[in-house]
Amino acid sequence: MKKNLFVFLILFFVSTFAFAAGDQEGAEDAIKIAMVTDVGGVNDQSFNQSAWEGLQRARDELGVEISYLESAQDADYIPNLQSLIDGGNDLVWGVGFKMADALLQMAKLYPDQHFAIIDFAYGPDAPSNVVGVLFKAEQASFLVGYIAGKVTETNTIGFVGGIEGAIIDAFEYGFLAGVYIANRDATVLSQYADSFVDAAKGKSIATQMYVQGADIVFHAAGSVGNGVIEAAREQDRWVIGVDRDQNDLAPDNVLTSAMKEVGDAMYKVAKDLKETGEFPSGGALILGLSDGAVGIAPTSNVHVPADILSEIEEMSQRIVSGEIAVPYNLETFETFKSEN
Amino acid sequence: MLIDIGFILGTMFMYATPLLYTALGGAISENSGVVNIGLEGMMTIGAFSAATTSYFLQNPWIGFIFGGFAGALLGLVHAVACVSYRADNVVSGIAINFLGPGIALFLARHFFGGTTHTKILDLDKKMPRPFDGVFEQNSFFDLILNQYATMFIALFLVFVVHFVFYYTRVGLRLRSVGEKPTAARTVGIRVVLYRYGAVIVSGFFAGLGGSSLSIAIVSHFWHPLISGQGFIALAAMIFGKWKPIPTMFACLMFGFSQGIAVFLGRVIPATYTELVSMIPYALTLIVLVLFVRRSRAPSALGGQVDE
Missing domain, CATH: 3.40.50.2300 (Response regulator)
Known part of the structure; x- marks a missing residue:
């Protein structure tokens, strides 16, 4: 009997390894x-x-x-x-x-x-x-921050980060800089989930931001962000996606996404x-x-007004030309604020 | 201030819901004498099945029940291994925790064109919220009570399980099987049958727990949706001394401290964010040490019985 079980378990484990598939093509x-x-x-x-x-x-x-x-x-x-x-x-x-x-x-x-x-x-x-x-990432975040700063009606915007560190800092400070350039009156509520997987926590943090009056929340938090998007759906507010075009997750609520190509x-x-x-x-x-490796989502034209998109075009060119040096941490952000 | 309290309590209920189902499932299995650390895997398969069924049938209730059955199926596997084949309960549980996500990802790719996540449910195709629109949006009562039906069902089930455990013949026999299986067998109780039943029902509950995440808290399943909730539920059950009502308080306390952590994350400077995020776990430890001194597991837990 024990032996049967052993064989049975081995089969289970082997089956979990068996999903790697291959594909070969070319000359x-x-x-x-x-x-x-x-x-x-x-x-x-x-x-x-x-x-x-x-x-x-x-x-x-x-x-x-x-x-x-x-x-x-x-x-x-x-x-x-x-x-x-x-x-x-x-x-x-x-x-x-x-x-x-x-x-x-x-x-x-x-x-x-x-x-x-x-x-x-x-x-x-x-x-x-x-x-x-x-x-x-700070460049794409800057662009979506600019959009958020222009689109917000309550002048309150949220940022949900995953785990604090150099990578997410680039998103946060790029975003803050974008909002700063677009709208000096806007405040950004910033909070970290200390997780990249806890969707319920993302939902809870975003809900609190919306209750506090935010009308747009940007997330750079992996799976936590799925919870953020869910909160936007339930509250019927705007949310900004990350890494890929996340419009498919909430077509009516995802304003734009900061893309990584x-x-x-x-x-x-x-x-x-x-x-x-x-x-x-x-x-x-x-x-x-300048390498076309970051940018805003192609579906941005659905919700973002055309005149803001043309400003984004202009901002992109100023970043590529080096006229705007997008900050990626607290220190560069302070310098950025003093210069602009 | 009132809004903040409402928010914290609302977060508590949201957070506690999947834990409640799963921890109850754990209590049912372990009171019959079978350790179930496969809850995580059962939640995962439940979450996936519920999201998939709800999407294709556009009915969250069928999805919810189906999620339960998917968990029950893994429960059956666990029961076959632990009860019939007398495997080490922990080893089998670990295998279940590999198996659940493995099957879920495999099937997700099959049903959703190679992706590892299911498609999004529309808001009105998710679990209903009985108090949606009753109170003004984001008012005190709205924040607390505007929860998905799964939350109310979970609280109701706590009392159902409590009643079955302590006020019915089945419950008494179940607990006797977990305490002294040899004695139970002597008086003619079919130990194997009870254990099978308990482990399968436990899988069903864990499946419901997973469903309450994938079709209520969020609206689709993806790879790390279930990331440790099964183990937190297990901890809540031990915390609750393997009893339904104390287990409920353990789950609610964990949810409450998450609410506090998110609230404090807003009012306390960002420098302390990691400290704040530790609150739920630290608080759990403290309460465990201070108040749950005598927590006793069912005597025959993890043991085997001769037929």
Whole structure:
């Protein structure tokens, strides 16, 4: 009897490992680029999907050979990276910071293999065969902050952060700067959930902000943000999404979203590789508005008036030209305020 | 000030709801002598099933019940492993916690075109809110009472389970199975049957707990929606000495301290945000040490019985 149970349990565990699926396409002798998704999978309608779309564009426009492997759980990262290395790929991508440790480990084991990772930078001690791609989140946050500052009627705006740190600081201070430029009278209520997963807490914090009179809340808090959006629906107020176009979660309430164009960033790396033949290496590649790697959601024109959108266009150009230096932490924000 | 109190109490009820169902489920299983740390996995599968069924049938009630049944199915797996095959309860529970999210993600991809989240329910296709629009929006009473039906059902179930435990023959037998299974068997109680029933019902409750998150607190299921609530519910049950009504107070206290934490997060400078977020956990520990000195588990908990 015990033996049966043992077999039964083993089968369960094996079945949970069995979801990693592969996909290969492309021509001979081309540059081969492959990516490992994190647990979201390649159709997650979020950054994994965006990443794969970027590679598909690289295939169609640049003729590179592409493939991906999906990870069903964190333990799949290393085996998936290993398969892609064995598959003779020129560049292997890890999509998402969760893969940082696994990717670093493999980069040390295979010094001749080139690696890149989205949303993570290893710092000065990193091996030279790995590059981290970061996004200037503050620039996209600035633009949505500007929209919020213009659209608000109560002059009270909310910001819900996940866990305080350099990454979310960029969202917060970029957003504050955008509101500051658009509307000096607006106050921003800012609160952290100390979590990236607790949707109920996000809902509770956002509800409190709406009760306090906020009419727009911006979140940079991962899954906590799903709760923020739910609060906006129940209270029938505005909410601003993050990372991807979140309009599908609440078409009537999502005003705009601060987008991170993972796919465009990966396309850019592929393009540079194709044109120069050189791999990006060592340290971090920080991409922003000028690279088309961040921006506001395409659905913004549904709720945001056209004249504000044309101002956003103008603001984008001023950021790209360097006229506006968007702050990304408290210190740069203080400087920003004294200069503007 | 009054609004703030209303807000804190409202948050308490919202937060406590999924915990109430799940902790009650835990109490039912453990009073029969089977440890159930698979609650988290049962909640996950329940949350997924409820969101999916509600979306396709556009009826939250069917979704809610279906979420319960999905949890019950995992409960059955746990019962087969723990009661028939006499597996270590903890090991089986851990397996359930892998299995629940695994199946949920697999099926989500199957039903929703490869994505790992379900589609959003319209507001009027979620669980109804009986007091919606009765009071002025965001007034004191609105903040407290404008809750989803799942919250009122959860409170009602607490008293149902209390009644069954202490005022019915089934309840007495169930508890005897958890305390002294050999004695229970001697007087002709079918221990295996009771344990099977209890573990399956426990899965059903945990499934309802997951549903109360995915079709009431929010309106879809995605990967980390259930992230530790099953374990918090387990803690609340132990906190509540394995008894329904004290367990209810434990859940409400946890919800209340979350409300306090969110409220203080607004009024206290951002520098202390981590400290404020610790309140629910710190308070739980303090109360546990000060007031719950004698918490005794059912004697036969986790043990096996010969047929």
